[in-house]
Amino acid sequence: MIETRYLTKTYGKLTALKELNLTIDQGDIYGFIGPNGAGKTTTIRILATLLRPTSGQAFVCGLSVNGQAREIRRKIGYVPDEFGTYEDMTVTEYLEFFGALYGIPPKERKTVIQGVLDLTDLNFKEHAQVDSLSRGMRQRLALSRVLLHDPQVLLLDEPASGLDPRARIEIRELLKELRNMGKTILISSHILSELRELCNKVGIIEQGSLLFSGPLSEAIARVRKGDVVRVRLREGSEGAAALLAEHDFVNAAQLDEEGFVEVRLREQIDDYTFVPEFLVSKGYKILELREEDVDLEDAFMKLTRGQVS
């Protein structure tokens, strides 16, 4: 659905994108992660036909961004990271305006607009002025706007930034609904936990280069270097830590700030049930036991620091 080949973009001396190769298949929800200035917005803008690549190729729905821009625009919905609102337009007028620009025939416009308003739960704001909407509602309005022409591909640049937790959850639910409708979605975000629930693939980009691209589970597996188990004991934590550190299956064990014994397992050791058995056999009383999972934040931190070859 989306493909880039050696995509490069330079601004003067600064290289924002370096030979980026990206493939996103139909139905994928692709999370695009990277620190500030990594080149996420630049990539998305090129795909949205707003920026010309300096060199390299990019295809959306099999159409090239160089030369077939207008055809691509009919097939994509793009929500920019920053955009303004029109003064003195109601929500319906706003959607009608964009509907007309997307060439939706006047007769169908009303039903289409009702449809997207239903989907985004904005019905109750139908007659409100666009510039009086709250930020979360504006974001939802932006999503309604790009859904008008039923695009196959959605390019969303940080759709949840600046939203409160409630609005964020609402947007996430909306995106899940879109996923179920079979759309291909490229979504960039800083909020990793959000992508985790939503995406089946992620791409991690730093300084214009793609460090990783593939299924989410693989990204996690890459950074997983042995699980960590944390145990709280009624007493004698230090002695327990020293004992555990000697264990064959354990890489290291130490006390953390909260008084837990942090047990780092050796690689290839998945089953940590030996830990409570061992401690009980040594006469310790276990209050609590937690499995620490490597999550996207970790993956992000490790991958962007170049810890993965």
Added chain:
Amino acid sequence: MIGAPVIQRELLSFSRRPRTYAFQTLFLGVLTVGLITWWPPVGVSSADVADRARSIFEYGGYLQLLLLAMLAPAFTASAITEEKRGNTLDLLLLTGTGPVAIVLGKYISRLGILLFLLFLTLPLNFALLSLGGISAGTLLKEVALLCSLAVLATALGVFLSTLATRPAGALLLCYTALGALLAAPYLLKSLGLLQGAVLTSSGVPIEPTVSPLWDMHYVFHPSRHVATESEPTYWWVFPTVSVAASVGLVLFAALLLPRARAINSRLSARRLLEALDFVLGYLFALKPRYRALLARARGQDPGEAIAKHVAKKEARPIGRGNPIYWKEVTVNTVARMKHWWRLNLILIVLMFGSYSVFRRLPPLSPGETNLLSDPMLHKLLVAVLGGLLVLLITVMAATTVSREREDGTLILLATTPMECGTYVAGKTLGILRNVSFLALVPFLHVVIFTAMGLLTPWSLVFLALSIPSALVAATLQGLLVSLMFRTTLKAIVAGIALIVFQFFLPAVCCLPQCNLPATCYYVIEGPGGFGGTATAAITLAIGFGLCVQVVYSFVLYSLIRGGFDQYIGRAG
């Protein structure tokens, strides 16, 4: 020194931009090239040389005056607005930099740049001085006048920048005020209001102290103003007044600065327009009142009848029309004013009312005929009206795209599959519709005075042909400018500069009829006009001018089309 840190920051950001130097080089380059081409050839009598030097000096003076009046607002209009929009004003105020220091810092740094430009021209002036023909005293007076205009215009710009929300608003206000200042004596004089006002008992008139343009003329041609004196003695009045006024403006701006936000929200153009709307709506609300009366007669609720009427008027569907046109004529602030047309109507009524007053005025001197029967007046009046229309439309079109870019809404349009043709047609037709009533004014003028037998009917025919083509060309050139420049401020300055350029260029190329801003001048003639043997030649010339405009429009359109994706794509 007060304001030193602000000055430092400002000058730093100016000096970091390479275009500052490019601009200074260009400015000097143009002046030098002009001077060299006009420099008197060898072998002419010294009286001729002196004459030439004086005329170079004089026209150079006018040119510098105009340039200053154009540049000073452009330099200052964004001085405070940019801080307000970027929310850095609060930060500045929080650092303990007082409002006086901020305003003064902005003022002095921008004034410094302008004065530096003037300073750069001094060597050229000294070169002229060596030719004779002008005295050092005249040079001194000219420089004093120029400097004082710079002082005043910069202060005005900074002051208006404090008041306005957008740089474009400050810029337009500043241009209007300066234009009025420069044109005031001529208007007053042509209305006979300046004559006879005397400053001193020795018979020195007040005229030469009113405005810099007039003063300049006085400095160069004292004999046309006073019979007895050779050199003006009151040349210092304008400089003194302008320095005093500038100090006042800067201090007033500093006083307003901490309350700038509150003033903005009170004084926003939108609010003013809405207030105007309300008043006009009340004056003209005949239909709802009639409905209310009707409803009352039928025993219904009059409030409901009005509400229904309003609701019907407020529904504004797009239908199958061009969405860009729809937006231009329904959402745009100007068209939004439900009573914009009525305002136009009032203007027209006032204008024609003034004609009838003029007609009844007794002639100034016994032998003179009434001013209104002079075809030259109509030529000038219609030309000015047409020129203002062209200027207005160019500026309006120049602000459309750049404003959307500034507001961040252009990027939304850019991702739709909108065609260039749709966009240009929508914008052009929308702008033309919004000013269509005003565009009728020169027509009505000509119709009235043709009916009175003071103008030839041919004027009407030519006008009907040339106004639409001129307005279309003006819209397209405004759109192109708007696509090319990133900010509204730059787009407006570029639009106005383009009009000024177009006004002077045809004179240089000896093709007066191709003058876009002065199109209407050549198509108006008195009852005997376009008659006799000259008719064919004049018609041909006017026709040629028209063709040039049509071709120009096509060229503009293809330029817009060629760069459309690229310009719109730079939306972010």
